Structures are given as C-alpha cells and as structure tokens.
Amino acid sequence: TIKRLPAAEYHAMLVRSSSSMLKHMLVSPAHYLAATIPRHVESPAMKFGSLIHLLVLEPWQLPFEYVVVAEIPKGREARQLREMYPSHTVLTEVELHEARALAQRIMERKVLGRPFQRFVEEGEPELTFLFDDPVVGLPCRTRVDLWHPDFIFDLKTTRHATCSEFQRAALDLHYDLQAYMYCLAEAVVEKRDTARPFIFIAAQAAEPHPVHVLSAGDHFLENGRAKYQHAIGLL
Numbered sequence: 693t694i695k696r697l698p699a700a701e702y703h704a705m706l707v708r709s710s711s712s713m714l715k716h717m718l719v720s721p722a723h724y725l726a727a728t729i730p731r732h733v734e735s736p737a738m739k740f741g742s743l744i745h746l747l748v749l750e751p752w753q754l755p756f757e758y759v760v761v762a763e764i765p766k767g768r769e770a771r772q773l774r775e776m777y778p779s780h781t782v783l784t785e786v787e788l789h790e791a792r793a794l795a796q797r798i799m800e801r802k803v804l805g806r807p808f809q810r811f812v813e814e815g816e817p818e819l820t821f822l823f824d825d826p827v828v829g830l831p832c833r834t835r836v837d838l839w840h841p842d843f844i845f846d847l848k849t850t851r852h853a854t855c856s857e858f859q860r861a862a863l864d865l866h867y868d869l870q871a872y873m874y875c876l877a878e879a880v881v882e883k884r885d886t887a888r889p890f891i892f893i894a895a896q897a898a899e900p901h902p903v904h905v906l907s908a909g910d911h912f913l914e915n916g917r918a919k920y921q922h923a924i925g926l927l
Contacts, residue, residue, distance in 0.1 A: 693819055693820060693821055693822075693881060694819075694820040694822070695816060695818075695819060695820075696750075696817070696818055696819075697818070697820045697835075699818075699835075702820055702833070702835050705822075705833055706728050707831060708822065708831040708832055708833040709830060709831070709832050709833070709924070709927060710832070710833050710834065710835075710873075711834065711866070711869055711870040711873045711874070711920075712727075712870075713727050713728065714869065714873070714920065714923040714924065714927070715866040715869055715870075715919075715923070717922075717923040717924075717926050717927055718866065718869075718919060718922065718923055721926060721927075724923075724926075724927065737849070737851070737897065739781070740791065740849060740897055741848075741849040741897070743758070743781075743783070743787075743788075743791045744791055744794060744795055744798070744847070744849050744895065744897075745837065745847055747791055747792060747795035748795045748798050748799060748812065748847060749812065749817035749818060749837060749838060749847070750817055750818065751795075756780075757780060757781060758780055758781050758782075758783045758788075759773065759776075759777045759780040759781070759782055759783065760783050760784070760785055760788055761773070761782060761783070761784060761785070762784065762785055763784055764782060764784060793901070794849075794895060794897070794901045797895070797901050797903055798847070798893060798895050798903050799812065801893065801903040801905065802905075803891070803893070803905050808893060811838065811840050811843065811845065812838060814840060814841065815838045815839055815840035815841070815845070816838070816839045816840075817837065817838050817839075818835060818836070818837065819835070819836045819838075819839040820833065820834070820835050820836075821833065821834045821835075821836065821874075821877035821878060821880075821881050822881075823876075823877050823880045823881050824880075825924055826876075826880055827921075827924075828924060828925070830924060830927060832873070832877065832924075833877075834873055834874050834877040836874055836877075836878070839878075840888075842888060842889075843888050843889050843890070843891050844874055844875065844878060844887065844888050844889070844890045844891070845891050845892075845893060846867075846870070846871070846874070846890070846891070846892050846893070847892075847893045847895070848867075848892055848893065848894045848895070849895050849896075849897045850894050850895070850896055850897065851896065851897060851898065852894075852896065853896050853898075853902055854902075854904075855894075855904050855906060858892075858894045858904060858906065859906065862892070862912075863915070866916075866919060867892070867916075868908070868912050868913065868915045868916030868919065869916045869919040869920050869923070870916070871890045871892075871908045871912065871913060871916050872913050872916030872917045872919075872920050873916070873920055874887075874890065875887035875888075875890055875908075875913065876920070889907060889908075890907070890908040890913070891905060891906070891907050891908070892904075892905070892906045892907075892908065893905060894906060
C-alpha cells in the first residue's frame with residue numbers, strides 16, 4: 693500500500709489496470725486501449741466532485757490545488773493568473789462556499805450512529821493498493837477514497853436525489869466493478885479471506901444536498917465480480 697500518493701502519479705501507472713480502465717474493456721478492447729492514452733478532460737460535475745473529495749478527505753491540500761478569486765478574471769488578468777498558478781484550478785469564493793457547505797453536510801452525516809467525520813479522522817484517505825490479479829496475474833491498482841480499520845468508504849457526488857436513483861446509476865456506471873475490485877485489492881494485499889464492508893457515501897451535488905449511506909451488498913458485489921472477471925479475462 694502507498695499512502696497519499698499524488699493523483700497524477702497514480703493515474704500515470706498505466707501498466708497497472710484500474711477499475712476506471714477495466715470498465716472500458718466491458719465495451720471493447722479498443723475502448724480499453726483508448727483509455728490508456730493520458731487525457732485530462734474534466735466536466736464541471738467531475739471538477740465539483742474532485743473539490744468535494746479534497747475538502748472532505750484532504751482539506752490541507754486546498755492551497756496547493758486551487759487558487760480562490762472573487763470572480764473569474766478575463767483577458768489579460770486571466771493570462772496573468774494562469775502564469776502565476778499554472779498547476780492550480782481557479783475557484784470563485786462563491787463556488788468554494790457552496791462546496792464547503794456540502795462537505796460539512798457530508799462530515800456531519802451519521803454512519804452507523806456516528807458522524808462520518810469520525811471515520812475520516814480514524815482512517816487513511818486516498819490509500820493506493822498495488823496488486824496482481826490472483827488468477828491471471830495481471831498487475832492492477834486501486835485508490836481507495838477512505839480506508840478505515842473497519843470499512844472501505846467511497847465518496848460519490850451525484851446528480852441523483854434518492855437512494856433508488858443512485859443504486860440504478862451505480863450499475864450503469866460500473867460502481868459494482870469498482871467496489872468488487874477495491875475489496876479484492878484489500879483482501880489480496882492484506883492476505884485476508886474477506887475484505888472489509890464497502891460503503892458508499894453518496895451526496896447530491898445540487899441543493900438541498902441530501903447525503904445517503906449505502907452498503908454494497910452481496911448481490912451488488914457479485915455483479916461486480918462478474919464484470920471484473922470478464923474484463924480481466926479479455927485483457
């Protein structure tokens with residue numbers, strides 16, 4: 693395991709397959725190969741999700757990843773800002789305020805009777821597992837949002853307001869493949885017969901920002917196992 697490996701270094705490990713890469717193999721090998729070409733394209737929803745992850749799991753990284761301004765500059769001021777902060781994402785004060793409000797809501801959400809913040813304090817954020825598939829031996833990798841002595845947590849921002857909507861989307865987006873692979877990685881690396889329980893923290897990006905707690909059940913993980921084995925077999 694590797695603690696707090698920079699995201700850029702993790703995503704550069706293309707010799708090791710990740711769940712985000714293997715889900716493309718479910719479409720075709722050509723789509724998998726296309727996914728191995730480094731790209732850095734983020735939608736507004738993905739950018740918001742990245743900000744929420746940082747505020748909840750690694751808030752100390754904010755000044756190293758973002759530059760906060762009163763409003764987005766234009767023209768010459770925009771060029772000067774890019775020159776001063778070439779590796780930072782520009783964020784307005786209003787956007788940061790809204791994101792912090794949702795992050796606080798997530799931290800206060802009760803999980804098994806305790807605020808999620810307690811699990812964050814007790815766990816290890818952004819923990820990387822490097823392992824070889826136990827059957828075919830191919831090198832793989834996972835990056836767990838929050839590893840806790842008792843649980844594996846995955847934080848999702850979503851456009852869906854209800855648990856049932858998120859559950860349906862989770863299958864379409866192959867979160868079941870991801871959950872199974874994370875559990876497999878932990879079991880292999882730690883030489884455990886079974887992995888810790890896997891829990892989603894799903895927060896709607898839009899107001900009023902409901903936050904749901906959903907455990908990955910046996911059927912969900914079994915579905916993910918079938919997807920994983922099919923994808924890794926093709927690879």
